[in-house]
Amino acid sequence: MIRAIGLGQVRNIEGFWGNYLAQLSERGILSQWDQIVATSRLENFYRAARGEFGTYEGLRFNDSDLYKWLEGAVYIQKLRPNATVAKVIETAIRAIIEAQAPDGYLNTYVQVNYPDWKWRNLCNMHEMYCFGHLFEAAVALQENFGDARLIEVSRKAVACITAIYGPGKKVGFCGHPEIEIALYRLTEVTGELQFAELADWMIDVRGQRPSPFEAEIADPTSETLFRAANALSMKSGKYDGAYAQDDKPIREQTQIVGHSVRAAYLYAAAAMSASRRQDVGLMGSLTTIWENLTEKRMYITGGIGSTGDNEGFSDDYDLPNLNAYAETCAGIALAMWGRRMFEGSGSAEYLDVLERVTLNGVLSGVSLDTTLYYYDNPLESRNNHEREPWFLCACCPPNVARFVGSIVQYAIWESDDTIFLGMPIAGEFELSNGLVLKIETKYPLDGRVSITFSGKPTQKKLAIRIPDWSDEINVDFPNATEGAEYENGFMVFNHKWSAVTNLKLDLEMTVKLHRSHQLVLDNAGRLSVSYGPSIYCAEDWKVESAPQLCVIDLGEEVRPSQKTGLDGSLLLQASILRDKATHTEALYEDFADADTVASTINLIPYRLWNGKGKSYMQVWLRHN
Numbered sequence: 001m002i003r004a005i006g007l008g009q010v011r012n013i014e015g016f017w018g019n020y021l022a023q024l025s026e027r028g029i030l031s032q033w034d035q036i037v038a039t040s041r042l043e044n045f046y047r048a049a050r051g052e053f054g055t056y057e058g059l060r061f062n063d064s065d066l067y068k069w070l071e072g073a074v075y076i077q078k079l080r081p082n083a084t085v086a087k088v089i090e091t092a093i094r095a096i097i098e099a100q101a102p103d104g105y106l107n108t109y110v111q112v113n114y115p116d117w118k119w120r121n122l123c124n125m126h127e128m129y130c131f132g133h134l135f136e137a138a139v140a141l142q143e144n145f146g147d148a149r150l151i152e153v154s155r156k157a158v159a160c161i162t163a164i165y166g167p168g169k170k171v172g173f174c175g176h177p178e179i180e181i182a183l184y185r186l187t188e189v190t191g192e193l194q195f196a197e198l199a200d201w202m203i204d205v206r207g208q209r210p211s212p213f214e215a216e217i218a219d220p221t222s223e224t225l226f227r228a229a230n231a232l233s234m235k236s237g238k239y240d241g242a243y244a245q246d247d248k249p250i251r252e253q254t255q256i257v258g259h260s261v262r263a264a265y266l267y268a269a270a271a272m273s274a275s276r277r278q279d280v281g282l283m284g285s286l287t288t289i290w291e292n293l294t295e296k297r298m299y300i301t302g303g304i305g306s307t308g309d310n311e312g313f314s315d316d317y318d319l320p321n322l323n324a325y326a327e328t329c330a331g332i333a334l335a336m337w338g339r340r341m342f343e344g345s346g347s348a349e350y351l352d353v354l355e356r357v358t359l360n361g362v363l364s365g366v367s368l369d370t371t372l373y374y375y376d377n378p379l380e381s382r383n384n385h386e387r388e389p390w391f392l393c394a395c396c397p398p399n400v401a402r403f404v405g406s407i408v409q410y411a412i413w414e415s416d417d418t419i420f421l422g423m424p425i426a427g428e429f430e431l432s433n434g435l436v437l438k439i440e441t442k443y444p445l446d447g448r449v450s451i452t453f454s455g456k457p458t459q460k461k462l463a464i465r466i467p468d469w470s471d472e473i474n475v476d477f478p479n480a481t482e483g484a485e486y487e488n489g490f491m492v493f494n495h496k497w498s499a500v501t502n503l504k505l506d507l508e509m510t511v512k513l514h515r516s517h518q519l520v521l522d523n524a525g526r527l528s529v530s531y532g533p534s535i536y537c538a539e540d541w542k543v544e545s546a547p548q549l550c551v552i553d554l555g556e557e558v559r560p561s562q563k564t565g566l567d568g569s570l571l572l573q574a575s576i577l578r579d580k581a582t583h584t585e586a587l588y589e590d591f592a593d594a595d596t597v598a599s600t601i602n603l604i605p606y607r608l609w610n611g612k613g614k615s616y617m618q619v620w621l622r623h624n
């Protein structure tokens, strides 16, 4: 079994990821907490505890923001302790415990404003979705601080669910998947199979007919609360279910459809289920859906869900840039799915996508100081997009916190006989059998990685992912007793690791140009640029010098520049041609070849754009 190392095995994280963690600990987590308090997300728990009626404020799934924040805060606190964060974590835990009803139910929106709606509309109400995030926060507290208080809350919550739903009882699952992942995690920390078995069942009954959602939507009273939400599940006047991946059972699905965050959370859980049950058929279906996504529906940044209409997927090759939705949460959900596909298959191809979305489509969603966020991550901007501290629907900021806080679980894994290094992270990590792994690197800013072992000498395989973007890897391993083997996208060294082993790698980074499949109409005649794992973009603050107005001159190479970006990344320089400015005021005139002037532009990593306010930005650039 391949298992990510736990945060308790981290001695420290430095470098690229250390910077994000330090910022989250000092700023991001507390600025999110201030928003949670200011928007009554915390107060709603107190209102429920006091038995108030009608005073709930905010969207119906806002409880999930507190839970998700708590999970993230626990991870950051484990890695970078901060006394103020410790205090507010305690405040959050107590508020949650106090708000739970005696029967285990907990959803402050329903408890305070709509008590008659308890368990009446699983399709839209998000009760189980919120529970899922509660369970994940509970697992984080138990795993990292040995604090079982929310595990007890979770146990009561599951009992509240299974009093009604489960095998041999009423069919029910959430319109927004998430609880399934959380139930598997509850089993991991408690060893109790009941949680995983409930998740397996939810995955298996989803997509069957009749769907429990059909009757919920047909109930005319549901229109009072869910008119717009109901419409998303309908097609030509009939229940369709694709929006919530309830159009057919997962084992019959071949394309990725509907709401992108729901889809990737569901498939992440299904991959956990397939691994747990050794279900080859389920894993096969997930592979097919994954291929449809990554071969036809994913942005080069790893962003997924191209349209805001359903916050999700449209058609193959429909990947508009300016209006790309590519929600930050969807990127995180894709990384989660990739992680679980890897853990179930051992294949590095999933980690290529995981890295792509992490370093590009997810990190674009957060400012370097971790106080500003994008909800959607377009690949073009016309001075109309800017990160914000918070949102009415604030799913993304706390999701970034819990993802970055647990980044090591997306980078380093162990099995009985192998250490897997998917993505180099600078720091020191305690592996099983008393072996300590030290990684020194500036990755992803450059590809040089030094790996040193200490602790108890241990014979194990070290599997280093060969990135999809890399053409050449130089290895300096003077103590090697045998050469590397290549399997499943990894370079594998079998060695007795001890204090005298040092292995140096250079994952050689070069500038690469990319074009799209010809059916991505938005990218016709355009190229994009990468350096190592980072996708680059052009950005300017004045319309006169906007990248939309220039073409890349392919007569010259795109090359590293002397400058560095805000996080120390190498900037690139491209030669361009611009139309010479004309002085005519006419909106239209007779066509004539334009005179051009040659110039250059800098390209920056996509994750860094909008570092200085609104701008003109393009990932896909016209070329001559």
Ligand SMILES: [Zn+2]
Pocket (backbone or CB within 6 Å): 327, 328, 329, 330, 375, 394, 395, 396, 397, 399
């Ligand atoms: Zn989100």
